[in-house]
Amino acid sequence: MGAWYKVGDEVGWTNLGHVDYDAWAKSKSFRVGDTIQFVYNQGFFGVLRVTRKNYNACNATAPYSISLTGNDTFTLKYPGHYYFICGRIGHCEFGQKVHISVPANNSVPVLAPPPVLVPPPIDQSPPHHDNPSPAPVPSLTDWDKNSPGPAPEVVQPPSTSPSPSPSPHKKSGGSALVGSKVWLTSVVLLAFCACGIAF
Template sequence: MGAVYKVGDSAGWTNAGHVDYKGWAASKTFHVGDIILFEYNNQFHNVIRVTHKNFNSCNTTAAYTTLNSGNDSFQIPRNGHYYFICGLPSHCQAGQRVDIRVPTTPNPCPPPPSPSGGIAPPISAPGMSPSSGIAPPVSAPGMSPRHSGASFTVNKLWWSVVVVVSIFGNAF
């Protein structure tokens, strides 16, 4: 379960008070799974999810979603931009619109730093030859190692790892 963000914080979703929704969204880091909460008076506002083009022009046609309960939530399903506007006349033009940007999540496991010599050490794993860095042939039951597609795939994978580490070892 992600974090819950109330659009506009204490002001909520409104066109009164000139809430800076662009600034509000820019001050947050949204992630997949987070919940965007729209709280508003449903007699005076609604929430319409639209395309980027319709967001820029405040056009409510061809909406992805229209919400109007006054207490609506949207859970972020994936990375990208999610554009929301109020569909009542002149509200979007007055600034009642928000672009929720969900950046691509960075790799949670950065590569380890290279040793001080600048050259990556040989990669070794159980069953590997430490001197070559290449995995020995692997075979499936009933297959000779010479005809095993698994051998080629494993060797190719380990060779790719060795090449990448050797080339980019100093960059990490």
């Protein structure tokens, strides 16, 4: 979808009036995709696309293309130089020729497609609790024995459950042992006494 240019504007493609077609072409900014139109009196003129050498020499032999309809169009598909002359004898020498230049950096810009908006992913992770579980307490077995330096001291966290208070009537292990020895001695003495009474 380039621009449309009529060669020579309202004058068209002719050898009458000595139109300066090169000056007309230099006043335009051609780019790839533009179309140029040659409008002329059919039967009196024609449009030949030729090489640069033949353009400068007004040589109509071996052209790239020949158009004779009186309303010819040509699309500028590539950057570069395009040379056109009229093939009638003497017309090119009288100035009926045009040089179209299309710069390589003046092509039609290609619009980038609009960005596609992607909604954020839905969070499907389980809900967070207010009281997270406490972190496990490390033990001495977790210590790498190959690591330099002494093993770190492991501090156990205080227990949250209250420990039962000792019963006032419960005797210590040492007191229970002394009581057992006294009771055994009393039994032995009573047995001897009973034997002495029997004898």
